[in-house]
Amino acid sequence: MGLTKDYLRFVPDGTLGLISSPRSNILWITYNGITGRYVAVGAAECVFVWDTRSCTEVRRLADGPGEVSRLAADDKDHLAVGYSDGSVRLYSIETDELLVTFHGHKSAVTSLCFHTNLQLSSASLDTNIIVWDIVALTGLYKLRGHKGAVTHLQYMCSRNVLISSSKDSFIKFWDLDVQHCFSTLVGHSNEIWSFCLLCDETLLVSGSSDSKLSLWSLDFPDQHDKSRDPTPTEGDGGGVSSSHGDRVVARLSGDLHRIGTDRLLTLSVDSTGRYLLCHGRKSAIEIFKVLNEEETAKRVKKRKKKMLNRDEVVNGSGPDGGDDFPATLRIDPVCRVKEDVCFRSCDGFLTERGFRLVASTTSNEIVIRIVSSAGQLSEETVRISRPGHRTDIRAVCFTSDASAVVSCSGDSVKLWNRGTGRCFRSIRSGYVTSCLVVPGDDQLIVGTRSGALLSYNLGTGDLVGTLDPPHSDSVWSLVHRPDSLGFYSGSADKQVRYWEYVSGGYSDSSTAQLQAVHRRTLELPDEVMNLRATPNGRLIAVALLDATIRVFYADSFKFFLSLYGHKLPVLCMDVSADSGVLVSGSADKNIKFWGLDFGECRGSVFAHDDSITEVRFLGETRTLMSCGRDGVVKRWDGDGRTLIGSVADGAAALCMCASTEGDRVAVGRRDGSLRLYRESDEILVVSEEPRWEESVAPPVVPGEADSEAVPAGGRSMDALDAAERIIGAVDLHNELRSSGKPEEIAAHPLIKAYKCSDSAEYVVEILRKIRSCDLDQGLLFLPFDYVLELLPVLESRIAATPIHLELCLRCVLFLVRANHRRLVGSLAALPVMSLLRGRVSAAQEYRDSVGFNLEGLRFLHRRLEATKELTLFADATQRRKEKNKKQRVTGRKILAIR
Numbered sequence: 001m002g003l004t005k006d007y008l009r010f011v012p013d014g015t016l017g018l019i020s021s022p023r024s025n026i027l028w029i030t031y032n033g034i035t036g037r038y039v040a041v042g043a044a045e046c047v048f049v050w051d052t053r054s055c056t057e058v059r060r061l062a063d064g065p066g067e068v069s070r071l072a073a074d075d076k077d078h079l080a081v082g083y084s085d086g087s088v089r090l091y092s093i094e095t096d097e098l099l100v101t102f103h104g105h106k107s108a109v110t111s112l113c114f115h116t117n118l119q120l121s122s123a124s125l126d127t128n129i130i131v132w133d134i135v136a137l138t139g140l141y142k143l144r145g146h147k148g149a150v151t152h153l154q155y156m157c158s159r160n161v162l163i164s165s166s167k168d169s170f171i172k173f174w175d176l177d178v179q180h181c182f183s184t185l186v187g188h189s190n191e192i193w194s195f196c197l198l199c200d201e202t203l204l205v206s207g208s209s210d211s212k213l214s215l216w217s218l219d220f221p222d223q224h225d226k227s228r229d230p231t232p233t234e235g236d237g238g239g240v241s242s243s244h245g246d247r248v249v250a251r252l253s254g255d256l257h258r259i260g261t262d263r264l265l266t267l268s269v270d271s272t273g274r275y276l277l278c279h280g281r282k283s284a285i286e287i288f289k290v291l292n293e294e295e296t297a298k299r300v301k302k303r304k305k306k307m308l309n310r311d312e313v314v315n316g317s318g319p320d321g322g323d324d325f326p327a328t329l330r331i332d333p334v335c336r337v338k339e340d341v342c343f344r345s346c347d348g349f350l351t352e353r354g355f356r357l358v359a360s361t362t363s364n365e366i367v368i369r370i371v372s373s374a375g376q377l378s379e380e381t382v383r384i385s386r387p388g389h390r391t392d393i394r395a396v397c398f399t400s401d402a403s404a405v406v407s408c409s410g411d412s413v414k415l416w417n418r419g420t421g422r423c424f425r426s427i428r429s430g431y432v433t434s435c436l437v438v439p440g441d442d443q444l445i446v447g448t449r450s451g452a453l454l455s456y457n458l459g460t461g462d463l464v465g466t467l468d469p470p471h472s473d474s475v476w477s478l479v480h481r482p483d484s485l486g487f488y489s490g491s492a493d494k495q496v497r498y499w500e501y502v503s504g505g506y507s508d509s510s511t512a513q514l515q516a517v518h519r520r521t522l523e524l525p526d527e528v529m530n531l532r533a534t535p536n537g538r539l540i541a542v543a544l545l546d547a548t549i550r551v552f553y554a555d556s557f558k559f560f561l562s563l564y565g566h567k568l569p570v571l572c573m574d575v576s577a578d579s580g581v582l583v584s585g586s587a588d589k590n591i592k593f594w595g596l597d598f599g600e601c602r603g604s605v606f607a608h609d610d611s612i613t614e615v616r617f618l619g620e621t622r623t624l625m626s627c628g629r630d631g632v633v634k635r636w637d638g639d640g641r642t643l644i645g646s647v648a649d650g651a652a653a654l655c656m657c658a659s660t661e662g663d664r665v666a667v668g669r670r671d672g673s674l675r676l677y678r679e680s681d682e683i684l685v686v687s688e689e690p691r692w693e694e695s696v697a698p699p700v701v702p703g704e705a706d707s708e709a710v711p712a713g714g715r716s717m718d719a720l721d722a723a724e725r726i727i728g729a730v731d732l733h734n735e736l737r738s739s740g741k742p743e744e745i746a747a748h749p750l751i752k753a754y755k756c757s758d759s760a761e762y763v764v765e766i767l768r769k770i771r772s773c774d775l776d777q778g779l780l781f782l783p784f785d786y787v788l789e790l791l792p793v794l795e796s797r798i799a800a801t802p803i804h805l806e807l808c809l810r811c812v813l814f815l816v817r818a819n820h821r822r823l824v825g826s827l828a829a830l831p832v833m834s835l836l837r838g839r840v841s842a843a844q845e846y847r848d849s850v851g852f853n854l855e856g857l858r859f860l861h862r863r864l865e866a867t868k869e870l871t872l873f874a875d876a877t878q879r880r881k882e883k884n885k886k887q888r889v890t891g892r893k894i895l896a897i898r
Helices: 293-309 687-697 717-739 741-749 749-753 758-768 771-779 782-798 805-818 820-826 832-868 872-888
Strands: 006-016 027-030 034-042 046-051 056-061 070-071 078-083 086-092 096-104 109-115 121-122 128-133 138-144 150-155 161-166 172-174 180-184 194-199 203-208 212-219 240-242 251-259 264-269 275-280 283-290 331-338 343-350 353-362 366-371 382-384 394-399 404-410 412-417 422-430 433-435 443-448 453-457 461-467 475-480 486-491 496-500 517-525 528-533 539-544 548-555 559-564 570-575 581-586 590-594 601-605 612-617 623-628 632-637 642-649 653-658 664-669 674-685
Touching: 006 642, 027 070, 027 343, 027 353, 034 070, 034 194, 034 343, 034 353, 046 070, 070 109, 070 461, 078 109, 078 121, 086 109, 086 121, 086 632, 096 717, 096 771, 109 150, 128 150, 138 771, 161 194, 172 749, 194 264, 203 251, 251 353, 264 343, 275 343, 275 496, 283 343, 283 353, 293 453, 331 366, 394 612, 404 433, 404 664, 404 674, 433 581, 433 664, 443 475, 443 486, 475 528, 486 517, 486 581, 496 528, 528 570, 539 570, 548 570, 581 612, 590 612, 612 653, 623 653, 632 687, 642 674, 642 687, 717 741, 717 758, 717 771, 717 782, 741 749, 749 758, 758 782, 771 805, 782 832, 805 820, 805 832
Parallel strands: 150 194, 394 433, 394 653, 570 612
Antiparallel strands: 006 674, 027 034, 034 046, 046 056, 070 078, 078 086, 086 096, 109 121, 121 128, 128 138, 150 161, 161 172, 172 180, 180 240, 194 203, 203 212, 212 251, 264 275, 275 283, 283 331, 343 353, 353 366, 366 382, 394 404, 404 412, 412 422, 433 443, 443 453, 453 461, 475 486, 486 496, 496 517, 528 539, 539 548, 548 559, 570 581, 581 590, 590 601, 612 623, 623 632, 632 642, 653 664, 664 674
16 A cells, blocks of 8 residues: 555634625524524524624634524524534524534525424425424434425424425425325415415415515315315416315415515514515515404405495405405505615514514625514614625735734725734725735735725724826736845736835825835736746746736846646636746636746646636645635645645635745635634545545435435434444444453443443443434444344343333334344344344333323322412413512502692
8 A cells, every 4th residue: 555645634713704694594583581682693604693782793603514504593592503514503592502413414404493392394405304303312204305495494383284395386285293295385387485374374475586475375174174175276366276185275365566576585474473574686675564353354344345436346255254355455565674785684573662673685794673663664773794894805815923814805904813803903995906914014005906006004004105106907916026125016907017115105105114116017918817926036927818827037027938728817826935836726727737947737637616716835835725716725735736625615715815834824705704724733634535425325224215204314424433333332242242251341441431230231321322313323324244233232231121221122123124124034133033022012011101100290280280289390480470560560650649
């Protein structure tokens, strides 16, 4: 076997300047017992909790395995977070504790929904729906039936039914008791993006790619009621809904037209069910009020009177015994919230002052507005925006000691403390396209889209001066001269200029500081896209718009080499520390390696799925980093031109810089975030990376490939680790059993560490230590030989003691179900299967005992409640609060007469 080359792994070191990610939703949460004050929003791989009063960040959940794509919170303390890799994490908001991580989806999570019976449902782009048990911390089953990505999920409170919508233009009703889709709504012709339930779950509002909201009247007749026709019905607008088994009848009851003509992004209702929110891709949120029965009856009465005055003929019966009017009369438009930017997500909460609306925008900010009970939109607007950039980050650079990071965007320049992650200086500027820190870390020179070169004081943030003469077009690149005596600027005006540092001051500044003076100009035949100087100061390489790279002598600007081979313009370059290799990245998605001695192309790599925006060598090594508009940051070995690994995945990466030592990297992205990465102490072996991913194959249970409901679960390293722990425990059990000496078994270090009496108890203890969400998948990864060895161990523990009986029976039933075909055909499994049959039947006695004790406790509870001598559990606190409230109201003065 050949020698392997080891590297140190790069890990995330923080996210700066990001307030909210455009991919995640925003929602109100209950924090510290307060509702309607705090909001949770996804920010790259993190989740931020913001205080809407002080506009400060009060909590940050740990970084996840990918970018946050969906959030959901229940009425307790749980916050579910879905990620772009398909995993779902469950957090405790109060303690910031990670409770469990679920693995089951293959792509990004699109919807999350909590149920009152402590269940969590998740949907993904892989068209599957998974129901998780948040008490047992395991997956219950996976529902398959949609042909497109599932966009939204919602439970029904009155029955155990889950409703799902998808891009396949269908809305499905799932009976969770039997895990079966009993009805499909087929009245849409476009993709369905969201829906919600109103009016005690009798009205369903759905939104698709057009500008209207469809209103569906839902009716769930009893099974014994055969008088109602269960066949598909046609609504007023021609939509058709199909029902099955006399379970649900849906009728299209009208269309509610939105002002916006673009596709729907968010359709939600507040916790009281009184306000409906919707918005599309454009900059407007429409708020509707759902009328109650009394308000609806008044409106129907007015409509009936108006129609009778017109001598119109009406038929049917309405809410007040009148006419059968469309459901649009039950929804009244309130107001329209419009901003200069586009909204990405919104949520509402009803308070005493009115309706509070919170929304995240595409400009990396959070907006809070208040709508009064009369429907008037208050002029007061609360914005959480100061820490971050409003537009894309176009340039980044480190200071000399990498203690601070400078980020530049289309409206400002910000200085960040790398250690604390705080922005300590914000400078208003024009559209900045390039930047560099002057030696000494006192000044910052930026190039703008207009061609101006500006110098700022990093200590005060003031403008020191403007370099003269300016370029006539965008300045795309600024690079230091290796001896730090000056710098080069490359612009779209087909010029490269050399600037030299001199002491003195600028013409428009009264203070004496270091200034840059123009010395030489290099005229070129095409626009300059990027430039780099070799570390030895001998050459300067210029990338042109014609997809070529021209190399000149730095002292005289004389032509030396022309490098051609890219099919599209070169957007980025860098030179190795020994000045021997030049690496270039282009819009053709390729990275090429060039020798600077003779100009030969030493290799080419297809690196990214989109344009490559930056390449950087790390320190004195031949290892380099690349980033592109596909959002992936990759690490390469420049000698072997091989991929070491992908460091991160997120929004489009537009710029990148590396520290002088090469141990830190900063990446600016399109979502306005600045991502930091550092070199850790963990060793990365490239030859072992593909083996881990290939070994984690998705397990399949025989006989369930085409079922509508299958067991939940998916590929994960945690499940593979659980399988390895079980295999190790079984091997130790076989080794100790072969010795045949009980004293040797009890003296084994692992047996003593786990405080077990024998090796079989040790195996059960290992099973108990594995998280419930990983146990089933770990058992699926077991080879069949180990299944045959594990079953006798479990059988012996079931026969020996009722301790951990539930765990042992769960493992036995799951193993038999997953390996049923091979167990039936194996003669070696016949004895243990005969013994297990009797053990499982005998376990019914323990089940009866538990049921008897549970009913006895319920009887005692009812008896104590009936005698009114003691009130148990949570009811005591609630009743005490109500009693105190009544006493305060009774004792309050109504009128004082003197």
